[in-house]
Amino acid sequence: MVPYWLLFFYPLIFLIRDSKNESSASRLAWHFGILVFVVMIGFRFEVGGDWFNYIRNINRGYDIGLSHVFGTLSSDPGYALISWLSLQLGSGIYGVNFLAGLVFMVGMSSFCLRQPFPWLGLIIAVPYMIVVFAMGYTRQSIAFGFELIALNALADRRVRQFVVFIFIGALFHKSAVVLIPFAALAATANRLWTFFWVGLCSLVAAILILAEHAASMWSSYVASDDIQSEGGGIRVLLSATPALLTLVFRKRLFYDDAERKLWCWIAVFTLLCFPLVFVASTAVDRVALYFMPIQIVFFCRAHRLFYDSGVKTLVVLSVVVFYALVQFVWLNFANHAHFWLPYQMYPFAS
Secondary structure: OHHHHHHHHHHHHHHHOOOOOOOHHHHHHHHHHHHHHHHHHHOEOOOOOOHHHHHHHHHOOOOOOHHHHHHHHOOOHHHHHHHHHHHHHOOHHHHHHHHHHHHHHHHHHHHHOOOOOHHHHHHHHHHHHHHHHHOOOHHHHHHHHHHHHHHHHHHOOOHHHHHHHHHHHHOOOHHHHHHOOHHHHOOOOOHHHHHHHHHHHHHHHHHHHHHHHHHHHHHHHHHOOOOOOOOHHHHHHHHHHHHHHHHHOHHHHOOOHHHHHHHHHHHHHHHHHHHHOOOOHHHHHHHHHHHOHHHHHHHOOHHHHOOOHHHHHHHHHHHHHHHHHHHHHHHHHOOOHHHOOOOOEOOOOO
16 A cells, blocks of 8 residues: 555645646656656556456457457447557556546646646645546546547647547547537637537547447446445535635635636536436546545645634545545555555566
8 A cells, every 4th residue: 555655645745835837846746646656557567446357358450450450349449559568569568557547647737837736736646647547547537638638639629629638538448539629618708600610520539439439348347237336426526616616716726707607507417417326436547546636636725714723724624534545445444445556666566
């Protein structure tokens, strides 16, 4: 467990120093920390619930041509392509995981740096988003990394860039296409035109990415009684609580209208996931993963709800303690935590 706690305490050290990446030393610490996260994600060995499934999948790709790679390796073309390239370069699963970790952490870094407390954002991300998600859901974690970059673009009213990044993310995990309509919902200008072309993009993306696999996805994630996402309700609740508070205190949390509108819509859909997760746990749980950034957004702004500096400090401290508790409970009591324990790294693993 020690490596996971080191990941948690590294950003905590700089949060305590109240470093906001303003000095060259703090910027260096930030980039060094991000690199460490990428290395630990990329060179993990037998870590994650689907580790052996990914190994079996990539081993099927040896000695095949590029023309056959997509049907052999994966139904997600982006992941299939990087798997094939990694095989050709001789880096195997570690090349794939390193690139996945790089995309994920570049997205996470750029997203956290936009928050009032970047180091706090990184702390919030560690227990589940980084340790569990990035080290266990490789394909979807890449899509998540592109989502974070896309959300930055949408907050800056760069709608086209948002759609492009989401489309790229969907090449690694098809479920990311559900995020494209947010471009229209969060629009503050030319809304009719935005609704039209975003709707068109959504239709094209659905046809190109989802159509061929829609039936199998429905039967696997929704209709099947055999596949249930354990802990899905708890994971959705972790996002639903800050989502509700975001809606209630939206005027005090956000100073920018476009940013406020974006996160209010994400909060609404996060809340909708909570009752639905008990109906189709796996499908809703997979989609709700894309709404986890609202935890970072709310808790990095929760101090704005108070005026006393001492209370603000107590709020930040409470957030740190809460997410430390989340990590402690998951590592010690989660049903699938043994797939992450002990942490091992290539080439040191036995």
